[in-house]
Amino acid sequence: MPDARDNSTRQQVVTALAQHRDAAPRAALAVLLLDLAVYAASWSGLLLTESWPVKFGLALLAAVATARLFVTGHDACHASAFPKRWANHIAGRIAFLPSLTPFSTWELGHNTLHHGFTNLRGKDYVYTPLSKPEFDALPRWRRALERVYRSPAGPGLFYLIEVWWKKLWFPRSSHTGGFRPTYFADSLLTLAFAGSQLWLALRMADPLTAAFAVAVPFLGWNAIMGFVTYQHHTHPCVVWYANRTDWEPLRAQVDNTPHVVFPAPIGALLGNIMEHTAHHVDVRIPMFRLPEAQQAIEAMLPGRVTMIRWSWRYYLEVCRCCKLFDYENRHWLDFDGRYVRPSSVVSTPMRPA
Numbered sequence: 001m002p003d004a005r006d007n008s009t010r011q012q013v014v015t016a017l018a019q020h021r022d023a024a025p026r027a028a029l030a031v032l033l034l035d036l037a038v039y040a041a042s043w044s045g046l047l048l049t050e051s052w053p054v055k056f057g058l059a060l061l062a063a064v065a066t067a068r069l070f071v072t073g074h075d076a077c078h079a080s081a082f083p084k085r086w087a088n089h090i091a092g093r094i095a096f097l098p099s100l101t102p103f104s105t106w107e108l109g110h111n112t113l114h115h116g117f118t119n120l121r122g123k124d125y126v127y128t129p130l131s132k133p134e135f136d137a138l139p140r141w142r143r144a145l146e147r148v149y150r151s152p153a154g155p156g157l158f159y160l161i162e163v164w165w166k167k168l169w170f171p172r173s174s175h176t177g178g179f180r181p182t183y184f185a186d187s188l189l190t191l192a193f194a195g196s197q198l199w200l201a202l203r204m205a206d207p208l209t210a211a212f213a214v215a216v217p218f219l220g221w222n223a224i225m226g227f228v229t230y231q232h233h234t235h236p237c238v239v240w241y242a243n244r245t246d247w248e249p250l251r252a253q254v255d256n257t258p259h260v261v262f263p264a265p266i267g268a269l270l271g272n273i274m275e276h277t278a279h280h281v282d283v284r285i286p287m288f289r290l291p292e293a294q295q296a297i298e299a300m301l302p303g304r305v306t307m308i309r310w311s312w313r314y315y316l317e318v319c320r321c322c323k324l325f326d327y328e329n330r331h332w333l334d335f336d337g338r339y340v341r342p343s344s345v346v347s348t349p350m351r352p353a
Contacts, residue, residue: 010250013300014282020293021080021284028081028286031271032072032095039065039098043197047205047213055212063220064269066098070225071271071287073099077107078283093186097193099221102186105168108176115283118252119233119240121327125167126229127158129240129325132337147335152319155226156219164222231260231315232276234322236342237306242327253280258306259294277305308346317346 039062046058075081076092093103109125117123135143149158166175170187173179194214201210238256241247257277261267267274271287278285278293285293298305308314321340324333334340 010253010281013250013254013297016300017278017282017285017293017296020278020289020296021282021286022289023080023083023286024288025082025087027288028072028075028091032069032091035065035068035072036094039069043213043217044204047201047209055209056216059212059216060220062098062217063224066217066221067224067228068269068271069095070099070101070221071273073101073103073106074110074273075286077103077111080284080286093189097190098217099225100164100169100190100194100218102168102183102190104180104182104186105171105176108183109163109167111283115280117244117247118249118280119238119256120244120247120252121240121242126163126232127155127234129234129322129332131242131327132324132333135324135335143335150319150323150335152316155230156223157226159226159229160219160222228270228273231274231310232257235306235308235318236321236332236346239330240325240327250281253277254297254301254304255306258308259298261307261309263310311345313345317343321346 042058042061042065046055046062049055049058072081073092073095076088076095079085079088081091082088089103096103096106114124114126121128130138130146135146138146148154149162168187169190171183176183198210198214201213204210205213233256235258238258239251240256241252254277257280259277260274262270262274272290273279273287275290275294278290278297281297282293298307321334321342322332323335324337325331326333326339331339
């Protein structure tokens, strides 16, 4: 059962992190403009070059620029990029365009549901694991798809289908609690952007190159987003909850949000979003201040944050162990319903610096 002291402890942690909340609007604007320029240059370049290897490389660069733009939009959606609400809303919508992310539906799914109810089944839909009975009740094709989702190559496909297609882009009212004009308008804005891209690509290049220019950076972005999201809340030590009475905010945000440490250039390239415990505890901390806030949390709550140095061995081991979840006994299972003991590459965490 949740510890009643956790509520007061959470307030103490949030209060201690207040010094890291100051927005850095000049830095946010500079990063936004730089990443927009990189995206525009790489996307235009792949239309103009004749070399397909170069086209592919530029498409990957456009996907990375899309991911970086998304991090700025993510901060803006949390109102942590700029001091003014209107500036966050404008910048966020612009930054979200290459990823075709509607600002208002992302705000609902991410800010309200994911952050408000982290790891609570029925609310948080970001890579929520199925139980063994739920998995067995699926039709054969859907079980096969779930196996793909939980494979090392699957997170991007999961994000594309289960998050973007079903929950964000022109979502059904059943997913949003009712129709709202803002949801439709923001989805329409992203559709207009995609249509404009395709029109411009067809004007500048042949149909095959045009289709490549529109599809590949977007699919690459989904691969990046799904991969990163999977790291944030999937680990043998991470607990998911079926009942709200068993769920407690601080445990969800601290104990069940691992700090997965990528090599420094990659972590910085991803806008410090892997300093994810700090982000979950206080969404008002901008990306530029997350590393120092993460260190502060790990110092305040020693032993509670799972800190892991990322490697391919680590990732493959997590994918091997974390297929389904036993919500009654609170541990992960394989698709046959068996507990899989993780190897030392997963079970031996780093010590905070």
